[in-house]
Amino acid sequence: xxxxxxxxxxxKISFPSLSVNESAARAVVAAxxxxxxxxxxxxxDIKCAVSEAVTNSIVHAYPDTIGEIYISVLILEGxxxxxxxxxxxxxxxxxxxxxEPLYTTSPESERSGMGFTVMESFTDKMSVRSKVGxxxxxxxxxxxxxxxxxE
Amino acid sequence: MEKDLFLSxxxxxxxxVSIILxxxxxxxxxxxxxxxxxxxxxxxxxxxLIIELYSVDFMDSSGLGLIMGRFSLMQKLGGxxxxxxxxxxxxxxxxxxxxxxIIKIERTTEKNEKK
Numbered sequence: 001x002x003x004x005x006x007x008x009x010x011x012k013i014s015f016p017s018l019s020v021n022e023s024a025a026r027a028v029v030a031a032x033x034x035x036x037x038x039x040x041x042x043x044x045d046i047k048c049a050v051s052e053a054v055t056n057s058i059v060h061a062y063p064d065t066i067g068e069i070y071i072s073v074l075i076l077e078g079x080x081x082x083x084x085x086x087x088x089x090x091x092x093x094x095x096x097x098x099x100e101p102l103y104t105t106s107p108e109s110e111r112s113g114m115g116f117t118v119m120e121s122f123t124d125k126m127s128v129r130s131k132v133g134x135x136x137x138x139x140x141x142x143x144x145x146x147x148x149x150x151e
Numbered sequence: 152m153e154k155d156l157f158l159s160x161x162x163x164x165x166x167x168v169s170i171i172l173x174x175x176x177x178x179x180x181x182x183x184x185x186x187x188x189x190x191x192x193x194x195x196x197x198x199x200l201i202i203e204l205y206s207v208d209f210m211d212s213s214g215l216g217l218i219m220g221r222f223s224l225m226q227k228l229g230g231x232x233x234x235x236x237x238x239x240x241x242x243x244x245x246x247x248x249x250x251x252x253i254i255k256i257e258r259t260t261e262k263n264e265k266k
Contacts, residue, residue, distance in 0.1 A: 019178055019179035019182070020179055022177045022178060022179050023175055023177060023179065023209075026177075026209075041240075044209075044240055047209065048209070048211050048240075048244070051177055051209075051211040052211055052212055055177065055178040055211070055212075055213060058178065059178065101247070101248070102248065110181075110185065110216040110217065110219070110220040111212075111213075111216055112212045112213070112215040112216035112219060112248060113212075114212035114215055114216075114244075114247060114248050115211075115212050117212075117247055117248075118211065118212050118244065118247060121247055
């Protein structure tokens with residue numbers, strides 16, 4: 001990545017890890033990101049990626065408790081959306097393994113194991129920082145613009 | 152906000168359960184939908200399960216888990232699963248997991264859909 005870009009606008013939200021908040025979280029991030037004039041598809045990508053990250057925090061970071069989830073959204077110069085989804089939950093032991101398609105720690109509850117794969121495919125860059133016992137932070141970058149559409 | 156998550160129908164003659172999924176399929180709604188569909192499948196033991204996706208506005212990988220799970224339950228019951236009318240967004244997610252190679256996908260509506 002190049003030098004840090006100028007911040008045009010920013011937003012922070014936090015909410016408890018109740019599954020009912022999944023739809024609100026992705027809708028709020030999408031509504032804010034809409035300022036940068038994304039295409040319908042780009043907006044749908046953002047919604048889906050955020051939904052995956054928030055679901056991970058709810059299901060895996062706070063499996064038996066309710067904890068806080070923090071989201072910050074930055075609209076950067078050059079129509080780049082930077083989204084950070086952070087929890088202070090269990091953390092991920094092996095991030096590389098967790099990122100593998102179809103890998104899941106909870107097949108019995110029907111997790112598809114595709115969360116990170118979806119985030120990675122629907123954004124331009126994803127980074128995952130995690131510490132066991134401390135929590136996980138996912139950063140997603142979505143560059144809007146005259147990209148060639150996937151389909 | 153509480154809308155119907157799905158509609159369901161059991162046709163005794165063809166031994167088919169049809170599920171029309173509606174609105175947003177995420178982890179929150181998938182848990183509820185799964186419980187109710189499984190109840191129905193275990194009661195009726197259908198030969199066919201049809202999952203209609205035309206009215207789905209949003210789906211993430213929890214929806215994949217939901218579909219994969221119903222597919223494997225139907226396999227255990229000795230039946231088949233068919234997905235109907237996924238939009239482009241849903242197809243994109245299905246193909247990330249290679250689902251189109253496992254589950255039959257049908258299109259029964261006209262091409263000029265809005266979503």
